[in-house]
Amino acid sequence: MMERKSVLNGGSQNSHAKDRAVDLDSSIDQCIQTRIFKIIVIGDSNVGNSCINFCFCGGGREDNTIICYMTNFPLDTLEIEIDDLKIVQVWDTAGQERFRKSMVEHYYRNVHAVVFVYDVTKMASFDNLKMWIQECNGHSVSPLVPKVLVGNKCDLIDHIQVPSNMALKFADAHNMLLFETSAKDPKESQNVESIFMCLACKLKAQKSLQYRDVEKQEGKVKLSQGPSTKNSCPC
Numbered sequence: 001m002m003e004r005k006s007v008l009n010g011g012s013q014n015s016h017a018k019d020r021a022v023d024l025d026s027s028i029d030q031c032i033q034t035r036i037f038k039i040i041v042i043g044d045s046n047v048g049n050s051c052i053n054f055c056f057c058g059g060g061r062e063d064n065t066i067i068c069y070m071t072n073f074p075l076d077t078l079e080i081e082i083d084d085l086k087i088v089q090v091w092d093t094a095g096q097e098r099f100r101k102s103m104v105e106h107y108y109r110n111v112h113a114v115v116f117v118y119d120v121t122k123m124a125s126f127d128n129l130k131m132w133i134q135e136c137n138g139h140s141v142s143p144l145v146p147k148v149l150v151g152n153k154c155d156l157i158d159h160i161q162v163p164s165n166m167a168l169k170f171a172d173a174h175n176m177l178l179f180e181t182s183a184k185d186p187k188e189s190q191n192v193e194s195i196f197m198c199l200a201c202k203l204k205a206q207k208s209l210q211y212r213d214v215e216k217q218e219g220k221v222k223l224s225q226g227p228s229t230k231n232s233c234p235c
């Protein structure tokens with residue numbers, strides 16, 4: 001919260017001045033609250049990117065701390081609000097290669113977090129992760145940008161080709177957390193949620209750091225976040 005004392009002190013100020021000060025405060029607060037993060041979901045066509053997004057968005061959430069809605073053009077976009085964060089998640093549409101290539105620059109620009117997805121029943125989709133990581137790095141996505149690895153379709157237990165320990169090794173080597181999920185099995189939907197909650201946590205932590213930087217640089221406008229009272233980070 002922004003410190004308000006310096007603006008509101010001075011008993012002779014009339015109520016209009018106070019109202020203006022409060023307006024200023026709330027517009028700054030609003031500015032903070034609508035900070036937008038862009039998360040991209042990358043992986044071979046058919047691994048389940050869209051289903052994962054839909055599962056998270058439409059998965060029958062009982063609380064109302066997360067609000068999400070989708071648009072379809074030019075890319076599918078999912079907006080998620082978590083506490084005071086607004087997260088924008090964008091993913092490839094229908095695996096259309098021609099479309100993807102023409103949008104690729106736009107896709108990677110100003111990204112805040114990356115989710116790499118493979119299909120646990122298709123070794124090729126796991127092998128191709130190297131190519132996706134290369135493409136991501138080739139578009140100057142900073143190593144500091146949080147990245148997670150998701151093995152989807154783990155409900156198809158009789159068809160699993162990518163063993164967990166192999167995926168874990170890969171995730172470790174690339175400094176990522178691994179989530180094994182199913183966008184189809186409701187019992188696994190918690191894991192889908194954990195992916196985005198984990199990223200939200202990381203992004204929130206980064207945001208706190210940025211606030212402290214502002215605090216240091218600008219003595220007058222003091223932006224700081226109080227310590228979190230509950231830790232809902234699943235990672």
Ligand SMILES: Nc1nc2c(ncn2[C@@H]2O[C@H](COP(=O)(O)OP(=O)(O)OP(=O)(O)O)[C@@H](O)[C@H]2O)c(=O)[nH]1
Nearest residue numbers: 045046047048049050051093094095153182183184
């Ligand atoms: N069994 C199972 N099927 C899944 C799962 N997730 C997705 N699918 C199915 O896999 C197929 C592809 O899912 P999509 O979400 O469209 O995959 P995508 O990665 O978005 O594919 P593109 O749109 O081509 O990029 C669909 O038939 C889904 O129903 C899962 O967790 N388990």
